[in-house]
Every structure is written in structure tokens, then in C-alpha cells.
Ligand SMILES: NC(=O)c1ccc[n+]([C@@H]2O[C@H](COP(=O)([O-])OP(=O)(O)OC[C@H]3O[C@@H](n4cnc5c(N)ncnc54)[C@H](O)[C@@H]3O)[C@@H](O)[C@H]2O)c1
């Protein structure tokens with residue numbers, strides 16, 4: 001498998017490259033970035049890391065020559081010659097200085113829309129492959145890629161899985177259960193309008209009742225924690241570890257060609273949950289083409305209402321784009 005990371009010199013993109021190369025040494029990784037030197041440096045450093053991870057060390061080169069397991073770098077001009085199986089989009093403009101709170105993702109919209117349009121032009125001649133969008137605001141940018149690239153909608157996936165780990169942490173603490181035994185899926189927007197699907201929460205695989213009195217706290221924790229992390233570490237340093245682990249999980253699921261249990265990711269909707277012309281996180285199974293199936297879960301009345309609110313919020317921006 002050949003994974004091409006656009007914005008490969010970014011904090012998140014380079015960490016995805018490192019994590020994926022460490023876990024799956026045979027996967028080829030190409031870091032594409034306008035910062036050619038930084039992309040080269042990360043590719044070289046990661047290829048040296050593989051010497052320790054897996055006893056492999058493929059020569060790094062800027063060419064697209066097929067070398068199994070190689071970690072390469074190139075600039076966007078080199079995209080044309082690549083033959084990716086999967087694209088990760090992690091390119092971003094520097095985050096506005098004042099964007100330090102929960103509005104930070106939306107504050108990135110205008111600058112990152114321009115980058116999406118530029119990159120979509122560079123991708124136009126490639127064969128359609130899954131595009132995993134990590135750059136914020138995820139739902140709006142996934143939608144933009146879908147609108148400007150004439151590729152099947154199943155190819156477009158927006159990453160929002162970090163929220164599931166955050167939910168497991170807080171729900172576990174509320175219930176006095178170990179976080180790793182908790183599964184609480186999150187639908188809706190990757191942002192303010194998350195929809196924790198409490199009706200599908202599980203502990204040790206069994207349905208669990210979460211007291212309604214805890215819902216507000218749980219939501220607030222999931223919304224706040226990435227910004228508390230960024231505040232303590234520096235606003236340009238977002239949640240790189242959970243994000244890279246989750247992105248790597250999605251890539252490996254696509255590479256494996258299936259996942260039995262649906263996970264919530266953002267994708268274009270065409271009538272599912274009564275919604276269309278928007279990207280929101282919904283339960284999906286994946287295969288090598290992207291989204292294999294959008295699952296139709298029964299939701300509680302309040303979950304449906306929250307999903308409708310997420311739809312309104314994202315649509316309002318999409319209308320103005
Ligand atoms: N979905 C999530 O859960 C999640 C989590 C964390 C961060 N993010 C988002 O990921 C994005 C990246 O964050 P980061 O801290 O890794 O970014 P960063 O600032 O470290 O890097 C951005 C990179 O994009 C490159 N770039 C800019 N324009 C480009 C173009 N046209 N082509 C190729 N490369 C280009 C830059 O040179 C830079 O290397 C942000 O939008 C951030 O909000 C999303």
C-alpha cells in the first residue's frame with residue numbers, strides 16, 4: 001500500500017508517517033509538502049527510525065521509484081507522478097494567533113479552503129482513491145473536496161475519531177469503569193456540535209445506561225480537552241498523539257479492507273439520517289475504496305435533534321463557501 005500524506009511535514013502528518021511506518025514497515029509513505037526541506041528531513045528521520053522499529057532501512061529518494069516500504073518526500077509538483085492507494089490531507093495554513101479556544105477549528109476555514117482548492121486541482125488527474133481529511137474544520141473541508149473533485153462520494157472521509165477516545169476516558173471515569181472497556185461513538189460535527197450516541201454506549205461490549213445528569217459534563221469534556229492540551233503545550237501543538245494514532249487506525253482499516261464494528265467518521269450524506277448535501281460523522285464501515293457502508297442506527301429523539309443542529313451549523317457555513 002502507498003499512503004501519500006499532503007502536508008507531510010506538518011506536526012500531525014509527519015507523526016502519522018512515523019506511526020504508520022513503525023507499525024506497518026511494508027507500507028510506502030510519501031510526505032508531500034510545499035516545505036521541501038522539512039518534508040525531506042522528516043522522511044529521512046522516519047526511515048532511520050525504521051532501522052530500530054523493524055530492522056529495515058530503505059533508501060530515501062525524491063523519486064517515485066517503487067521501493068517497498070520506502071519513506072519518501074516530494075513537493076506538490078511531484079504529486080502527478082505518484083500512484084497512491086490513499087491520500088491523507090493534512091496541509092494547513094498557520095493557525096490564527098487568536099484561535100486558542102473552541103472556535104479555533106472554524107477560525108481556520110477561509111485559509112484552509114484556499115489550500116483545498118489548490119490541492120484538488122493538483123489531484124484532478126489522479127485515479128480516484130480514498131481521501132482522508134484531517135485538516136480543520138474537517139466536515140466543511142471534506143465537503144469542499146467532494147464538491148470540487150468529481151470522484152465518488154465514498155472516497156471522501158473526514159477524520160473525527162479522537163473524540164471516541166476522549167469519550168471513553170470521561171465516560172469510564174463517570175461510570176467507574178476502565179476507559180479501554182468503554183465504547184461511546186460520536187456522530188455529528190467534529191467541533192462544537194458533537195453528538196455523543198449514548199444510546200449505543202457499551203461497556204465490555206454490553207449496553208450501558210449513562211445517567212442523563214452526566215450528559216452535559218461528558219459533552220463539555222470532549223469539547224474542551226483538545227484546547228486544554230493545546231493551551232498547556234502551545235496553541236500550534238494540537239493533539240498530535242491521539243490524532244496520529246486514530247488516523248493510523250483508519251488507514252490500517254482501509255488497508256485491511258474491512259471493519260466489522262462501524263466507526264464514526266465524516267462523509268458526504270445523500271439522504272442518510274434524512275440529511276443531504278453535507279458531511280457529518282456517521283457510523284461507517286470501510287474498505288479499500290473508502291466508505292463501504294453508512295450504517296443506519298436507531299437514535300433517540302434527542303440524538304436526532306442534536307444531529308439536526310449539527311447539520312444546520314455545518315450547512316450554514318457550506319452555504320456561504
Ligand atoms: N481532525 C482532527 O482531529 C485534527 C486534530 C489535530 C489537528 N487537526 C488539524 O490538522 C491541521 C494540521 O495541523 P498541524 O499542526 O499538523 O499543521 P502544521 O502547521 O504543523 O503543518 C501544516 C503543513 O501544511 C503545509 N502546507 C501548507 N500548504 C500546503 C500545500 N498547498 N500543499 C502541501 N502542503 C502544504 C505546510 O508547509 C506545513 O508543513 C490543522 O488544520 C489542525 O487543526 C485536526
Ligand SMILES: O=C(O)C[C@H](O)C(=O)O
Pocket residue numbers: 104105136162226230238239243
Ligand atoms: O486541531 C484542533 O484544534 C483540535 C483537533 O481538531 C482535535 O480534535 O484534536
